[in-house]
Amino acid sequence: MAFGALKSFGIKDLSELWPGVDVCLMSSGTSALACAIGQLLAELPSEYPRRVALPAYGCPSLVAAALWCGATPVYYDLAEDFSPVDDGVVRVLADECAVAVHVDAFGAAVGPADHPRLIRDLAQSFAMYAPGWQPSGCLTVVSTGRAKPMSLLRGGAVLSRTTTVHPKLAAEEVVSRSEFALRAGLYALTQRAAVLGVVSSIPRLAPTATGFSPLADVRRMPPQWSGVFSAGVVAAREQFSRWRDETNDMLMLAMESGACVPQIIDPGCNQLPLWRIPVLCPSIGAAAALAADGWHLGVSRLYGRTLPGIMGFHQDTVARRWPGASDIAQRLVTLPTHGRLSARQRRQLGQLLSQWCRSGRRSAVSA
Template sequence: MKGKLRPVGSPVPFPRIRERQELPWAAPYHTEFMGSGTEALSLAVAIAIRRHSQVSTPEVIIPAYGCPDLVSAIVAQGARPVLVDLLPDCAYMSDTWIREAITASTVAVVGVGFLGIPERLEELSGICREHNLFLIEDSAQCFPPASAFKPHADLVVLSFGRGKPINLMGGGALLVRTELAGQAEESVAQHPVSVLKVGVGWLIKRLVFNFLMRRLPYYVLERLPLLGIGETKFHRLVTISRLDLPESVLQAGLRDFQLRPLIHQRYDTELAGLEARGWKCLTSDRSEMSRNDLQQPVPLLRYPVLAPSKDMRDRAIATLNSAGIGASAFYERTLPQIDGVEAEVEGRDYPVASDFASRLLTLPTHENVTSADVTLIGRILLSLKEF
């Protein structure tokens, strides 16, 4: 097949109003739509800081492996990101290191969902309650958020940007626990509201964006060096705004997500023999979430596996990309190793997170992945041998 299968991302759906679906978190949370997921997280941090107004230099605990936007959102509020290492062979933060990191200046812990796999929010909630901290669920990579069904988090962050579970070409949301909405109102109200207009310009942008996601256009796009497709970069957050998001746009995104195929289940079958060769499929750690009351599984954003070694991971990525499959190392490094982030965080070693970053391989799970693609991926990975 000509071209290249993109690593992540679903097309932007056409906004037309049909049946209105209630938001799955409507009962326990109040929703504020925001300019982006990063802005939503930054506002969540601001709310947590306001609750601990006596703290001069507030601290927020995050995983040592993650998106640099986590750091951007925190430092934009004048707070200090405090990194903690992971549990072995997964993206979960270590309970032990979280407890070690808590000080009198800590205001919140951010539990970050990973490619559709939510953090262990019940455990984190217990720790936060012990120390009177806010628990923020960063569900930018997970939909629906785990707290929609068991509302452990005080605040929940969603993202509707490119490469996220629901792609609206931008925007995000902050979900505030209903009983906290009054406390959060002052922090929320100080930010201006921008309006998303679904006019001719937006519709043309949608058509162009969706076209560029096809195999041949993406193949060409990826080879333009100035675009930096797939690079992990640190960007400072300059402005925060709320968003007037048309209901038709959001409802189209919800409907599109519900119709998406469960590609990760095909991988589960095709890659079943990998673990006997020293690999680990991270979906085995995934708790099932629901699309609805039937408790059906939901799509993963990407399919994550850990290779036996960095060398094996790197060879797998090279071979898969040569075969037209957009495999990725994702962030590839821990946060202190990303340019621009090192100045904002404590630059010590995080050995478990470093090992995780060096061996992680992600595979595409969007609706354009075919059975033939999954078979090809399985054949390539199963053929690789350690030197």
């Protein structure tokens, strides 16, 4: 892939990737989200409140993007399968606030219907690498940052079928030709299970950091970046079926070990590769123990706290206002996917899951 990316620097026409889709490349997924939020807010009457609805369990980058646009984040609660509680997104769009962001949890599509003020955040999803995929919703955000399904170690994009993205706020990033080459090479390397495994076990690089850091700058990537991006998308498409099979293998391991995997992630419902497999442990103690015993196998608590909790809301307030997200934050552990584990490590993981998750057992669904 690295060679392909080098050859195609500056010449790849992104409209070939997704016909009829406007693609705006940004310096990160967070920048892409800020750009998308900014665009939708700018279309609203000025007297409308600047509020953005976010899932109450998710990445602090969501808040950073909303704040960068001068908006107030409000949070909607999530059910056990990560879908918005009681059509929460639709309600907040109608009654409370201007713009909503919906995140496809771990790759599984759990979203509400299309809405002109809904942004679909696919930072953690493989959806766009499925053959024939087209974005739904008004604006779709993707990330190619570190530890993402397709990682170029930086970058993101805003995609739309219905509108052209004009990031007026965003100046162009300066990226040298040698940096493109380095990124393409690193991407090729991180696609190897042995390297990916090591990289994602380094705490500084892992996606488990929950600290909030404000978004400093929002920039577009220069046109030459499209070569790296499109080569990455093409390479990811080629791996799509393998990733999906590996996901389903890991799903079966989790289910056979008695772990409670949210229904939406079942192979029967979700035909996508998943970024990680979410498992709901029977108790807070079991989640902590499983994560402590299995960190070297890539088991992670992910954010560990709700988004309002990370942003400083008091624990009692969080538990009262966002009970579903609080429950997820306390009981969730996630398992790695995509060929990371050897047969011996898979056995170890199976034993740990049986030990800590058995009371959450339910029947396995065949792929």
